[in-house]
Amino acid sequence: MVTGDVCLIIIGLARKTKNGAYIDLRFIFWRSVFEYFNIMSVPIYVVGSSNTDMVVKAGKLPSPGETVIGGSFLMNPGGKGANQAVTASRLGGRVTFVACVGNDIFGRQALQQFQREKINTDFVVTDPNHPSGVALINVDARGENSIAVAPGANGHLSTAIVEQAFQSIIGPAILLLQLEIPIETVEYAIELGHKKHAKVILNPAPANRLSDEVFKHIFVITPNESEAELLTGIRVTNLESAKAAAGKLHEKGVRNVVITLGARGAYLSNEFTQQMIEAPLVTATDTTAAGDCFNGALSVALSEDLPLDQAVAFACKAASISVTRMGAQSSLPYRKEVDGSEFVVKK
Numbered sequence: 001m002v003t004g005d006v007c008l009i010i011i012g013l014a015r016k017t018k019n020g021a022y023i024d025l026r027f028i029f030w031r032s033v034f035e036y037f038n039i040m041s042v043p044i045y046v047v048g049s050s051n052t053d054m055v056v057k058a059g060k061l062p063s064p065g066e067t068v069i070g071g072s073f074l075m076n077p078g079g080k081g082a083n084q085a086v087t088a089s090r091l092g093g094r095v096t097f098v099a100c101v102g103n104d105i106f107g108r109q110a111l112q113q114f115q116r117e118k119i120n121t122d123f124v125v126t127d128p129n130h131p132s133g134v135a136l137i138n139v140d141a142r143g144e145n146s147i148a149v150a151p152g153a154n155g156h157l158s159t160a161i162v163e164q165a166f167q168s169i170i171g172p173a174i175l176l177l178q179l180e181i182p183i184e185t186v187e188y189a190i191e192l193g194h195k196k197h198a199k200v201i202l203n204p205a206p207a208n209r210l211s212d213e214v215f216k217h218i219f220v221i222t223p224n225e226s227e228a229e230l231l232t233g234i235r236v237t238n239l240e241s242a243k244a245a246a247g248k249l250h251e252k253g254v255r256n257v258v259i260t261l262g263a264r265g266a267y268l269s270n271e272f273t274q275q276m277i278e279a280p281l282v283t284a285t286d287t288t289a290a291g292d293c294f295n296g297a298l299s300v301a302l303s304e305d306l307p308l309d310q311a312v313a314f315a316c317k318a319a320s321i322s323v324t325r326m327g328a329q330s331s332l333p334y335r336k337e338v339d340g341s342e343f344v345v346k347k
Helices: 004-010 025-036 080-090 105-116 152-156 159-166 183-195 212-217 225-232 239-252 290-303 308-322 335-340
Strands: 014-016 022-024 044-047 051-057 072-078 095-102 120-127 133-139 145-150 174-177 199-202 256-260 265-269 274-278
Touching: 044 080, 044 159, 044 183, 044 290, 051 105, 072 080, 072 105, 080 095, 080 105, 080 290, 095 105, 095 152, 095 159, 105 120, 120 159, 133 152, 159 183, 174 183, 174 290, 183 199, 183 212, 199 290, 212 239, 225 239, 225 256, 239 256, 239 265, 239 274, 256 290, 265 308, 274 308, 290 308, 308 335
Parallel strands: 044 095, 044 174, 051 133, 095 120, 174 199
Antiparallel strands: 014 022, 051 072, 133 145, 256 265, 265 274
C-alpha cells in the first residue's frame, strides 16, 4: 500500500528531509505567500464552547435542601473554547471562533467580548431555540467547589455550522478543538480540517471517548493525566507512565503527543523526541483556565511555525502566568507579558 506521504512525494507535493520527516510543500507554498504579504502567522480556527460562569463564594457548600447566606457573587465569561480563543488572540493569533450561543443577554455579552478581543465572530451562531451555556459554581472557604453546567446552545453546535465555517479556509491553518460540544461535531471537524490540510490540535477535555478513526488525523493531542488515562487505560503518575500512555496514543495514529502535567510542565513525544519540558516556577493562585491557556498558546506558537518543543515551552510559560491570577479569561496573559517575563525554570 502506498502511504499518504509517499503519494505526495510522487506527485511532487512533499519532500523528505535529512532526519526522515516529510514536509508538505503546500504548507511551504502558502507560508511564502503569507510572508510576501507580511502575514507572519497562519490563521487559527477554534471550534468549541462558550459559557457564562456564575460563581457564589460562601463559607461552606450547601447540603441538599440547605440555603447558605453570606456569599459573594461573580459572573465571568468562560467555556473551554472561548477561553482558548481569547488566549490565542491575546497572544497575537489571527483567530476565528466557531461556536453557538443563545439569543439572550449572555449570548450578546459573549459576542461583544469576543469582538473586543479582536476575534473573528463570523461563525459564532446565535441559536434562537436554546439558551446560552451557563455554569453554576459554588465555592467554599477552602476553595472546594461544586459545579452544575447547562450546555444550552453549545450542545447544538452542528456539523453544518462547522462546514460553513471551514469554507473560509483557503490555505494552511491551525484547528483547535475541545470536547465541550457534541462529539460527532468534534470528529467531523477533525476529519474536515485534515482534508483542508489544517494542523489539528485536540485538547480532549473534558475527558471523553473518541472514535479510533479520528486519531490518525490529529497533528497533536494534549491530554492531562486523567484524560490520558481515559484514552489509553494507563494511569499517568510519573515520566515512565507518561511515556507508556504516549506510546498508546501513537499506536492509535497520533503523530505528536503532549501530556500536560500541571506544575511539572508537559511531556512531549513523537517519532524524533521524547522529552519533559518543565514549567516555570511560580506560586499558583487559581488554576481554573491553565489548560485552556496552554492550548491557546500552543496554537499560536504553531501558527508562527515554531518547532514543537519550543511551542510547548511557550505554552508552559503562558499557562504559568495565568495561574498567578484569579478567574478564567481575566487570568489569560497578553503577548508582551509572555515575551517580557522572566521565570525560574525548575531543575
